[in-house]
Amino acid sequence: MDKSKQNILVKSDLEQFKGDHDDISKNLFKITCAILNLSVNQRGHNFLEENLLNTYLDSINHSRDDHDLILINQLATIKNLINRPTYSLSDK
C-alpha cells in the first residue's frame, strides 16, 4: 500500500515541495472531519458536502473479496477528494 499510486505525498520539508501541499493537507483534514460527520463551519461555507462524500463513498465497492483492493479503492477516493482545489470541495 505504501508503494501504491494512491499513496500521495501530503507534506514535505524539501524546498521544492514546500507550499505545494498546503491545499492537500487542508483538504485531508476536511475529509477526516467529514468521515467523522463533523462539519467545519469556518470561513464561509467551505465544507465538504454530505452528498458529495456519499457520491464518492458509493463508488467504493465493498463486496469484493480482496480487502486490499477495497482499501486501495478507498484510498483512491480520498486521494481524489483531497486533490481538488481547496474551495471546490463543495459543489454549491
Next chain:
Amino acid sequence: MDEVEPQSFPLPYEDEIEPSETFDDDANDLDEGTVIGTKTYTNTNVYQQPLIDPYEKISPRMKVNKTERLEKQAPVEFNKIFKEDRPPMISDIEDQPDLDNSRDEWKTIQKKIDSEYEKKLKEVSDDAMKKLKAFQTEHKALLEKTQFLLDQSQIRSRSGSRARDEDNRSAVARDDRNRFFSPQVKKTVSAREVARESPTGQGSDALLIRQLHQEYQDVLLLGKNMVGEIYLVDILAKLHFIDGDVSNEKAR
C-alpha cells in the same frame, strides 16, 4: 461519782503582799525629796534610773565567772599581731601599691569575660533568629504547597466529570474513525450523533474538531520520515482511520 474539789495552789508572791498597808506606809516608802500631798516631786525625770551595777542582780556564780574570765583573758592588741596571723584588714590592702595593678588587670579580665559573654550571647541569639527565619520560610512554603495541592484537588474534582465525558466521546469518535474503511459505513453511529445524545452536546462539534485538528497537526509534524516527508497512508494509519486488521496486514 464523787465530786473532785478544786485544789488550791499557793502563789509565790502571796507572802510579799501586805494587805494591811495604809497611806502612811506608802508615804514612808517614797524616796527622799518627794513631797506628800501638796508637795511636788523634786525628781522630775521619771525615766531616770538609779545608777546600779548590773552585775549585782546576776547570781553570784555568774559574778565569779565574769571576774575569772576577765582575769584569764588579756586585752588583745591587734597592732602587735603579725599580718600573717590575723585576717586581712582593709587598711592593709589599701596600702599595697601592687594591688592597683592587679585591680586593673582584674578589670581588663572582667571586661574580656564580659565581651566574650556578650559575643557568645549574640551568636546564640543570631543562630536562634536564623533558625526561626528558616522555620518561618519552611512553614510558609509548606502552607503554600498545601494550598496549591488543595486547589489542584478541587479543580480536579470539578473537572473530573467533564473530562470523563470528553474522554468517552473522543474514545467513541476514535472507534468510529475506521468506519470509512469498513463495509458498515452508513450503519455505524457517528461521533456527532453520540455528542448530540449527550447532555452537554451543544458545541461539542467544535471541541471535537479542535481536538482532531491538534492530533492532525501533531501527526503532520511528528510523523515525518527521515527525509521529512509524510504520505497519505501514514497519516490515515496514525489517525486510526484504517481498520486495525488492515493496518496489521499492512505492517506485515
